[in-house]
Amino acid sequence: MNDGSSMGGRTVARVEVRDVHFSRAGRPIFRGLDLDVPAGSVTGILGPSGTGKTTLLNLIGGRLRPARGTVRVDGQDVHRLSRGGLYALRKRMGMLFQSGALLTDLNVFDNVAFPLREHTRLPEALIRDVVLIKLEMVGLRGARDLMPAELSGGMARRVALARAIVLDPVMVMYDEPFTGLDPITKAVIVQLIRKLNQALGLTSIVVSHDVAETFSIADYIHVIAEGGVIASGTPDALRETGSAWVRQFIQGLPDGPVPFHYPARPYYEELLEGQGA
Amino acid sequence: MIGWLQLLGRWSLGRVARLGRGHLFLVRTLASLPHLVLRPRLVIRELFSVGVLSLLIIVVSGGFVGFVLGLQGYVTLVRFGAEESLGVVVALSLVRELGPVVSALLFAGRAGSALTAEIGLMKSTEQLAGLEMMAVDPIERVVAPRFLAGFLAMPLLAALFSAVGVWGGYFVGSGLLGVDSGAFWSQMQSQVDFHDDVVNGIIKSVVFGFVASWIAVFEGYDAVPTSEGVGRATTRTVVNTALAVLGLDFILTALMFGNF
Ligand SMILES: Nc1ncnc2c1ncn2[C@@H]1O[C@H](COP(=O)(O)OP(=O)(O)OP(=O)(O)O)[C@@H](O)[C@H]1O
Numbered sequence: 001m002n003d004g005s006s007m008g009g010r011t012v013a014r015v016e017v018r019d020v021h022f023s024r025a026g027r028p029i030f031r032g033l034d035l036d037v038p039a040g041s042v043t044g045i046l047g048p049s050g051t052g053k054t055t056l057l058n059l060i061g062g063r064l065r066p067a068r069g070t071v072r073v074d075g076q077d078v079h080r081l082s083r084g085g086l087y088a089l090r091k092r093m094g095m096l097f098q099s100g101a102l103l104t105d106l107n108v109f110d111n112v113a114f115p116l117r118e119h120t121r122l123p124e125a126l127i128r129d130v131v132l133i134k135l136e137m138v139g140l141r142g143a144r145d146l147m148p149a150e151l152s153g154g155m156a157r158r159v160a161l162a163r164a165i166v167l168d169p170v171m172v173m174y175d176e177p178f179t180g181l182d183p184i185t186k187a188v189i190v191q192l193i194r195k196l197n198q199a200l201g202l203t204s205i206v207v208s209h210d211v212a213e214t215f216s217i218a219d220y221i222h223v224i225a226e227g228g229v230i231a232s233g234t235p236d237a238l239r240e241t242g243s244a245w246v247r248q249f250i251q252g253l254p255d256g257p258v259p260f261h262y263p264a265r266p267y268y269e270e271l272l273e274g275q276g277a
Numbered sequence: 278m279i280g281w282l283q284l285l286g287r288w289s290l291g292r293v294a295r296l297g298r299g300h301l302f303l304v305r306t307l308a309s310l311p312h313l314v315l316r317p318r319l320v321i322r323e324l325f326s327v328g329v330l331s332l333l334i335i336v337v338s339g340g341f342v343g344f345v346l347g348l349q350g351y352v353t354l355v356r357f358g359a360e361e362s363l364g365v366v367v368a369l370s371l372v373r374e375l376g377p378v379v380s381a382l383l384f385a386g387r388a389g390s391a392l393t394a395e396i397g398l399m400k401s402t403e404q405l406a407g408l409e410m411m412a413v414d415p416i417e418r419v420v421a422p423r424f425l426a427g428f429l430a431m432p433l434l435a436a437l438f439s440a441v442g443v444w445g446g447y448f449v450g451s452g453l454l455g456v457d458s459g460a461f462w463s464q465m466q467s468q469v470d471f472h473d474d475v476v477n478g479i480i481k482s483v484v485f486g487f488v489a490s491w492i493a494v495f496e497g498y499d500a501v502p503t504s505e506g507v508g509r510a511t512t513r514t515v516v517n518t519a520l521a522v523l524g525l526d527f528i529l530t531a532l533m534f535g536n537f
């Protein structure tokens with residue numbers, strides 16, 4: 001099913017991002033971003049709010065196009081694919097949105113069944129079995145008749161996770177899977193990501209600013225800020241050798257190499273201006 | 278001065294860009310209509326919700342407009358002793374003008390705004406992005422069935438509006454004001470031309486249905502994905518549809534009935 005993480009002892013990259021430049025509303029988000037996601041790994045992408053983590057996932061999924069540089073998934077250049085090619089690739093990657101993005105007019109069962117019904121001609125009995133298996137994996141087989149509005153945030157995210165894996169993808173991207181959850185649900189999600197990664201032989205990309213959770217499940221971590229990767233490595237390596245910046249981020253200190261302020265003109269200039277000089 | 282010009286320039290550029298997006302969007306929507314042949318159930322579901330949403334308001338408004346036409350027509354006609362022609366006046370006003378125009382305005386207020394809000398909310402809650410990532414084209418799956426349903430429902434609603442209106446005019450004219458019922462119907466039958474009046478009215482409602490549905494789905498799809506943005510998009514749907522329908526009505530009327 002999955003081609004494993006090593007070929008002749010060398011790690012194979014599932015996702016290769018090379019020299020990606022991207023700006024939004026004239027503000028550069030990425031300036032030469034390079035990173036690899038090894039196949040079969042859980043790779044964490046850490047970074048402060050607004051650095052472009054969601055943007056990165058959208059670039060990998062082909063929803064956004066970089067101004068320069070390439071993104072390869074399984075060796076295929078995402079932004080050179082035809083529409084059909086891109087859609088075929090997307091069927092092999094699942095994405096878990098920050099909000100879950102469940103279809104509000106379908107119940108839990110139909111939400112999970114949705115990709116199957118859209119993309120396959122499986123008989124209804126088989127669809128039922130597949131959906132129940134996936135719901136069982138996330139522990140929500142009993143919630144199959146609930147509507148999305150009746151789910152808690154954590155449940156919605158688990159349903160979305162079941163839906164993301166229903167087509168047996170080779171890769172799943174998680175956008176902020178831990179945000180806004182209580183500690184127990186957080187732990188459940190952490191465990192699920194790890195478990196699914198092993199059981200299904202997935203490659204997982206976990207985007208987050210929750211340092212502790214990401215450190216606890218990731219095999220590799222890339223820390224991004226200021227338009228590029230500023231540190232990468234295994235969690236242990238990062239803890240040992242992290243730069244001042246990385247340490248500030250990991251320990252959660254309010255000010256340091258990462259400024260507390262959004263870029264602005266000098267403070268006194270702006271204050272003086274207000275006096276109508 | 279320069280700042281003002283700059284603002285005007287930015288505003289016009291924004292307008293032109295939106296117009297361009299709107300047309301590209303329409304092309305993509307029309308291009309995905311053939312897919313719906315294989316999945317009629319998607320359209321039927323939307324047809325049901327668009328139609329049912331508007332049914333009550335169309336019937337009630339059609340009735341009242343008919344009542345008023347009956348009253349006003351009678352008051353004017355009776356001065357010339359021509360109250361027998363009330364049926365003609367009521368039917369022509371409804372079939373040619375009021376049916377298509379008023380039902381398009383009501384459609385925008387009821388179904389159009391609901392379509393915009395629905396699609397806009399799907400955008401702001403990442404459902405559309407989610408569909409894209411599941412390799413499902415939101416235009417094909419979400420937009421096109423709604424557009425088609427609105428387009429198909431509009432002429433039916435306009436016809437219903439006119440029919441109820443005629444009945445309302447008859448109720449007031451014949452039932453309350455004592456116009457001869459035989460004259461009411463026979464004059465209507467002889468004076469209302471199928472091609473010139475009925476078909477032209479249907480053409481109008483088809484055009485209005487196209488424009489109203491297009492505006493409704495586009496405003497939703499193009500909405501700023503926040504609750505405020507969706508609210509504004511809903512308002513824009515109603516305003517833009519009203520303007521477009523009234524403007525087009527003038528053009529179509531001139532083309533159909535103005536002997537240039
Ligand atoms: N549609 C948009 N138009 C303009 N700018 C945008 C848009 N979406 C995002 N941005 C900007 O891009 C930057 C990166 O956004 P992104 O959502 O990728 O950040 P993030 O790292 O995911 O943040 P968070 O951790 O808060 O989710 C932000 O500074 C934001 O202001």
Ligand SMILES: [Mg+2]
Nearest residue numbers: 053054055176
């Ligand atoms: Mg984000």
